[in-house]
Amino acid sequence: MKLNRIINDPNLVVEDAIEGYVAAHPEFFSKTNHERVLKYPSIPQQGKVGIVTGGGSGHEPAFLGYVGKNMVDAVAIGEIFSSPTAGAFLDAMKAADGGAGVACLYGNYAGDNMNVKMAVKKAAAAGITVKTVVANDDVASAPITEKEKRRGVAGEILMWKVGGAAAAAGYDLDGVIAAAQKAIDNCRSIGVGLSSCIIPAVGHPNFNIDNGMMEVGIGHHGEPGINVVPLQPAKEMAATMLEPILTEGIFEAGSEVVVLVSGLGATPTMELYIYYAEVDRILKEKGVKVHRSYVGNYFTSLEMMGVTLSMMKLDDELKKLVDAPVHSLGMVQG
Amino acid sequence: MSEVVVIKNGVDVVNDLINVIVSNRDYLSEIDGAIGDGDHGINMAKGFNICKTRIDGKELTLSEALAELSDSLMEGIGGSMGPLYGCIFTGWSDSIQGKTELTKEDVQAMLVNGMSELQDISPAQKGDKCLVDTLFPAVETFQQAVKDGKTFKEALNIMKDAAAKGRDSTKDLVAKIGRASRLGERSKGVLDAGATSCCLLVTQLADSLEARIK
Structure with a gap:
């Protein structure tokens, strides 16, 4: 059966969509050296904690749609339903770093966990402090006794909202992390x-x-x-x-x-x-x-x-x- | 005089690995479709093809060629398979730097190092229904075969058998890791796609090494 979709090449939907987002909304998106990383144009902002997220594509407006003023500073973009690479997360962290550290706020999936872990290690080697909050708000994905197995879903948006507002209000990195963690815990x-x-x-x-x-x-x-x-x-x-x-x-x-x-x-x-x-x-x-x-x-x-x-x-x-x-x-x- | 594998150009061996993944692209996606997204073959072939464009026509040691493969997967496909296979191949590459001849002890060290690099980033255990179910028994039986004084060829064949058994064992397992783990009991009855691609790779590696034993 013919795929009834508005696309060019099924293997290039992410690349093609990024082009559209950047063309339509230069007020929100600047390209970076990494083709799978977008950032808010006025980022990095010296002295402000950088907010980074990332995840698979196909969830739009998540994840990239929450790049903006007082929310996410830089985003790593993966294939459809597939984690971004460690390199993309790393470059998003570099793009967002204004010298006050970076909060990487993302969802609990095996691929994202591994790629973020590798990126955090490489960021540390590059002199950037990154701390993370892993969203696990989906009650259906595991019992409360195994809360660490729960997936992150739309509650991530509220985590970004809170974390982004905290960073904009001048919280330090530990403060931003604590606020974002409280948001997702609640x-x-x-x-x-x-x-x-x-x-x-x-x-x-x-x-x-x-x-x-x-x-x-x-x-x-x-x-x-x-x-x-x-x-x-x-x-x-x-x-x-x-x-x-x-x-x-x-x-x-x-x-x-x-x-x-x-x-x-x-x-x-x-x-x-x-x-x-x-x-x-x-x-x-x-x-x-x-x-x-x-x-x-x-x-x-x-x-x-x-x-x-x-x-x-x-x-x-x-x-x-x-x-x-x-x-x-x-x-x-x- | 112990047997050695002589590798004139590491690109040839890695090209064998690329070919086995690319030619099984649709098969791997089909297996993945039963309990996953159905894109395992697509993503793997994409990453391995990136490597092909990077190494084709070059002269590299096996270590250098494997490092290219690792980078291609880590940077090219992301997801879970990028870091998992990326770490395995980094481990292989790191332990045989500069070598053009490999003893079975070298191959053992290479396989063990790949396993430990993987364990650095993933908590996966045997029985979780993932590529570990193929990789760990393959590596462990190769180690045992070397310890038992088997010939290079025998050890490679013992490893191939263990990889196939490991792959087949995933059929009756309930997934405990990754996206399929959300299926619980419903993940039973089908092979794990990662365990299957891992078996293809381990088997091809064994064949490519065996063909070069001097």
């Missing part, structure tokens, strides 16, 4: 998938979800979830997804939270709002106060149909950092 996420997705170079669906079914707890690359159940109305879907998040016990009546609802690529925005209304209703019933909400395509999985729900519990510090202005392709505020 964050829980879960996804539901309704359809599969196609990596262009592979050419056929990555996995299968039967029509009329939904996979609860699906990962950002189609990793299997907790179970596959018949498709539910938005109202029940919201309850199904909130249940494993709320049973973790960190969101109680009276808690103030940020809610982030993201489509997985093929979900109409309208439906994300239908879904959000149900989440909001249930949280009100439970006495959980939504301080701020984000609804849209923030962290996608190519053309997968589905939705992810992320919640972060706030304290005074996190509230201030979340409310700080930000200007990036994926998030504009203030």
